[in-house]
Amino acid sequence: MDLTLASQYVLAGLVIGVIYSLMALGITFIYSIMKMINWAMGEFFMIGSYVQYVLIVTVFGGARWWLALPVAMGSVFLLGLVIQRLLLRPMYVGVIERRDEYATIVTIALMILFRNLAIVLGGPNQYAPPDYARPVTLGTLPLSGNRFVALIGTAVLLGLFLLVIKTTWIGRALRGAAQNRVGIQTAGVDVLRLDMIAFGVGVALAAGAGALLAPDFLVYPENGSISTFKGFEIIVIGGLGSIAGSLVGGLLLGVIEALGSVFISAAYKDLYGFLLLIVLLVFRPTGLFGERERTA
Amino acid sequence: MKVRRNVALLVVLLIAVGLMAGGLWAPSLAQKPVKIGVLTPLSPPGDAAAGQLIVRGAKAAADDVNARGGILGRKIELVVEDDSGTPEKGSAGMRKLATQDQVVAVVGQFHSSVTAAVQVLAEQFQVPVFLTQASAKSLTEKHLNYTFRTHVIDPDRVTMWNRWIKERGYKRVAIMAENTDYGIGLVEDTKKTLGSAVPGSELKAIVFDRAVVDFTPQLLEIKSWKPDVLLNIGIGAPVYLISKQAWDVGLSPAVPMLISYDAPARAEYWKNLGEKGNFASFIVYYHPSMKLPARGDAFRKKYIEQFKEEPIYGAFNAYAQVWLVADAINAAKSEKPEDLVKALLAGKFEGWNGTISFTRGEGPYWQQWTPPMLIVQYTKPEMSFTDAKIIFPPEFKTGDWMPAKP
Numbered sequence: 001m002d003l004t005l006a007s008q009y010v011l012a013g014l015v016i017g018v019i020y021s022l023m024a025l026g027i028t029f030i031y032s033i034m035k036m037i038n039w040a041m042g043e044f045f046m047i048g049s050y051v052q053y054v055l056i057v058t059v060f061g062g063a064r065w066w067l068a069l070p071v072a073m074g075s076v077f078l079l080g081l082v083i084q085r086l087l088l089r090p091m092y093v094g095v096i097e098r099r100d101e102y103a104t105i106v107t108i109a110l111m112i113l114f115r116n117l118a119i120v121l122g123g124p125n126q127y128a129p130p131d132y133a134r135p136v137t138l139g140t141l142p143l144s145g146n147r148f149v150a151l152i153g154t155a156v157l158l159g160l161f162l163l164v165i166k167t168t169w170i171g172r173a174l175r176g177a178a179q180n181r182v183g184i185q186t187a188g189v190d191v192l193r194l195d196m197i198a199f200g201v202g203v204a205l206a207a208g209a210g211a212l213l214a215p216d217f218l219v220y221p222e223n224g225s226i227s228t229f230k231g232f233e234i235i236v237i238g239g240l241g242s243i244a245g246s247l248v249g250g251l252l253l254g255v256i257e258a259l260g261s262v263f264i265s266a267a268y269k270d271l272y273g274f275l276l277l278i279v280l281l282v283f284r285p286t287g288l289f290g291e292r293e294r295t296a
Numbered sequence: 297m298k299v300r301r302n303v304a305l306l307v308v309l310l311i312a313v314g315l316m317a318g319g320l321w322a323p324s325l326a327q328k329p330v331k332i333g334v335l336t337p338l339s340p341p342g343d344a345a346a347g348q349l350i351v352r353g354a355k356a357a358a359d360d361v362n363a364r365g366g367i368l369g370r371k372i373e374l375v376v377e378d379d380s381g382t383p384e385k386g387s388a389g390m391r392k393l394a395t396q397d398q399v400v401a402v403v404g405q406f407h408s409s410v411t412a413a414v415q416v417l418a419e420q421f422q423v424p425v426f427l428t429q430a431s432a433k434s435l436t437e438k439h440l441n442y443t444f445r446t447h448v449i450d451p452d453r454v455t456m457w458n459r460w461i462k463e464r465g466y467k468r469v470a471i472m473a474e475n476t477d478y479g480i481g482l483v484e485d486t487k488k489t490l491g492s493a494v495p496g497s498e499l500k501a502i503v504f505d506r507a508v509v510d511f512t513p514q515l516l517e518i519k520s521w522k523p524d525v526l527l528n529i530g531i532g533a534p535v536y537l538i539s540k541q542a543w544d545v546g547l548s549p550a551v552p553m554l555i556s557y558d559a560p561a562r563a564e565y566w567k568n569l570g571e572k573g574n575f576a577s578f579i580v581y582y583h584p585s586m587k588l589p590a591r592g593d594a595f596r597k598k599y600i601e602q603f604k605e606e607p608i609y610g611a612f613n614a615y616a617q618v619w620l621v622a623d624a625i626n627a628a629k630s631e632k633p634e635d636l637v638k639a640l641l642a643g644k645f646e647g648w649n650g651t652i653s654f655t656r657g658e659g660p661y662w663q664q665w666t667p668p669m670l671i672v673q674y675t676k677p678e679m680s681f682t683d684a685k686i687i688f689p690p691e692f693k694t695g696d697w698m699p700a701k702p
Contacts, residue, residue, distance in 0.1 A: 005520045009513055013513075016510055123348075124340055124348070126564065127564075128536075128567065128570075143545075144544035218533055218568060220340055222507075226507055226510075227509075257513070261514075269508075
């Protein structure tokens with residue numbers, strides 16, 4: 001076995017695993033607060049990449065891509081607030097009887113709407129913002145500067161997210177809502193407002209991933225689909241609703257794909273994560289950090 | 297007396313209705329347009345940029361045919377449908393065009409996997425389908441009555457790059473191919489023929505799913521194998537992603553890359569890749585330096601005037617195919633499918649770069665007409681397609697292949 005190649009695979013897997021975990025974190029965060037799956041996460045990733053591209057090309061220029069990133073995330077956060085308020089809030093105010101089905105239908109409809117809107121507004125073609133940085137070497141791995149920037153950017157965003165969740169009042173309220181929605185309402189917290197914030201933050205994380213990966217994965221209407229698949233794989237591996245699970249799941253997925261590439265073939269890279277997922281579903285259906293749901 | 301008056305009134309009314317039917321309705325029937333379908337990828341995961349160019353060509357041809365009197369005195373109306381590069385959408389589009397729109401023919405097929413589904417329906421509904429840029433050999437190998445192709449077939453493409461590989465002296469050939477009829481067909485043909493065409497050569501082929509966006513592990517594997525050349529067989533976004541990421545892992549431009557079709561001829565190529573697109577070689581079927589016959593030249597001038605850029609092959613071919621349908625119907629003096637097929641097989645038609653004729657040859661050369669194939673290379677960033685030199689085959693060469701500067 002070529003050790004250099006093996007180490008390159010593992011490093012490449014870890015890098016992309018960390019970046020995908022940002023997507024997974026968004027999915028799991030929304031689920032843990034709102035108890036719903038957002039099937040349109042890939043489209044928020046896509047919107048983030050489009051906004052980033054437009055801002056770089058028209059306002060900030062290639063050198064100041066880092067200024068575009070918070071604006072792209074902020075605008076998707078606002079979009080998330082509006083969508084939550086208009087389309088998802090009715091689930092929690094007694095109007096909708098079958099919440100899970102409603103959430104599934106609404107988010108799949110959003111997925112189709114956003115994809116087609118992207119085609120209408122931007123055309124079906126691919127776009128690419130200028131590179132964020134020159135190529136670097138990470139240990140043995142020759143790496144695109146964009147991917148390295150995405151890695152650092154993801155680490156910073158994950159750090160900020162954890163800081164807010166662990167140390168601020170709103171973070172404590174969100175953790176409380178994740179544990180017990182009724183309990184936190186009895187403490188006087190407006191849980192509907194928390195839902196809005198959670199949805200906004202979740203989709204903004206996806207948009208951040210899209211914006212960071214835009215130069216590497218290009219900007220086009222379907223660029224979020226693979227990231228969504230990976231995100232869902234990660235949360236099933238790590239455990240639905242677990243923040244730690246989405247981080248560990250991302251790293252694990254990256255390493256498994258890398259090892260599969262080393263010992264079997266890189267051609268089937270995307271298959272190995274699904275094999276891990278099947279094994280986990282058989283032996284630990286709740287994922288690595290997930291807990292069995294308690295029902296009365 | 298009253299009865300007689302009523303009968304007379306009825307007769308007058310019937311005559312009036314008859315006159316109206318003859319005088320008013322008949323011309324309106326004669327004016328009914330001849331519908332031609334354009335079924336092509338206009339959204340992802342299909343190569344939507346290619347579809348847009350194909351639609352441009354088809355529309356220009358419809359305008360020109362209509363300006364010259366139309367088909368059998370009737371106007372052409374194009375019905376454009378998006379197949380999204382997926383067989384299921386292609387089938388739905390073909391079904392609609394054949395049954396609801398009742399088109400006389402369908403042009404614009406680009407993805408071989410889509411065409412494989414569409415041509416079955418074309419046979420069922422007896423609507424001739426023209427392959428504009430779908431090149432899998434299996435499509436004409438089935439010997440279907442209503443499938444016609446005016447594009448290269450994959451074995452010819454493989455023969456072309458085998459010759460080029462031999463001329464360049466490459467021995468270790470790596471392929472990155474998408475898991476479609478196109479990609480897999482090219483890999484299989486190359487596996488079969490490379491050894492005999494280039495004695496002593498070795499081949500490493502990696503097939504990927506076309507939804508994949510991260511090719512880093514595959515490209516690292518190829519890099520560690522130390523190839524002499526990399527064949528990039530992606531269509532749409534993957535062709536750019538492979539080019540970009542091959543550069544990022546240090547494979548390109550040190551290892552020369554040959555892109556399997558003419559995507560780099562489009563303006564979006566440099567926008568997507570910047571300097572990472574430099575030194576790529578790619579297969580084309582048209583180059584602005586080619587001398588074109590009257591029909592092709594007229595289209596080229598019109599296209600440049602309208603879009604302020606050089607037309608791309610897909611537009612040329614769609615233009616020629618709409619003309620082909622019009623000429624064949626005019627020759628047959630009928631739009632019945634069987635008459636149209638007979639006329640297509642019997643006649644010689646003016647194409648964009650020569651005379652098109654169809655024969656029912658052996659294997660994939662069934663109702664097949666093949667345009668020229670060339671390999672060109674970009675040697676500096678932002679180089680225009682017009683300035684790119686033809687590096688192969690030797691009889692058309694306008695420049696030599698250039699290695700990347702270290």
